[in-house]
Amino acid sequence: GAVVSQHPSRVICKSGTSVKIECRSLDFQATTMFWYRQFPKQSLMLMATSNEGSKATYEQGVEKDKFLINHASLTLSTLTVTSAHPEDSSFYICSARPPTGLQETQYFGPGTRLLVL
């Protein structure tokens, strides 16, 4: 149990375009999902916490208008990188918090590698 998927696994886009990344909990309903960014050889950096049906809570320094998060259902959260630039190139990972009954921690998707040219 507690499987999380992400799509796409990798994406290459031109500077100025927008990219949408989907995060799905496949076998459980997730009231809370998290979005992380990870640079090479570094640990995970939390970008935002996404609660179903409400606005996401962004960490300090993360631009809300740049990284749009939509958690429209209990199994799907999306991250849209708007007007992407080369400095947005990174590894983006989502995680989901399962309901009680499973170990109460975060379960992660496989990540999405974004390269902005």
Add this chain to the structure above:
Amino acid sequence: QKEVEQDPGPLSVPEGAIVSLNCTYSNSAFQYFMWYRQYSRKGPELLMYTYSSGNKEDGRFTAQVDKSSKYISLFIRDSQPSDSATYLCAMRVGSNYQLIWGAGTKLIIKP
């Protein structure tokens, strides 16, 4: 000072050795302690989940939590080349599901 300290390594050991990975922390309010394994270009995978102090064993893996010393450990017995990965410790307080992460230790098991 970071809330969670973890040596980034790399730690290189021969196949079959016992591996010891550690984290120290400063916040005595942490109650839940996790170890995740992350292979290159993949998302983290939960290995061990521990509440409060004590030991927990799962196959070749043993997690230890010493809250008095604010120190957690992950032991891997009979290490295999497939165990080569980055191991991240994470912890949280009881009421908040946000995780505080260590830097991750890169482990290399040499055949």
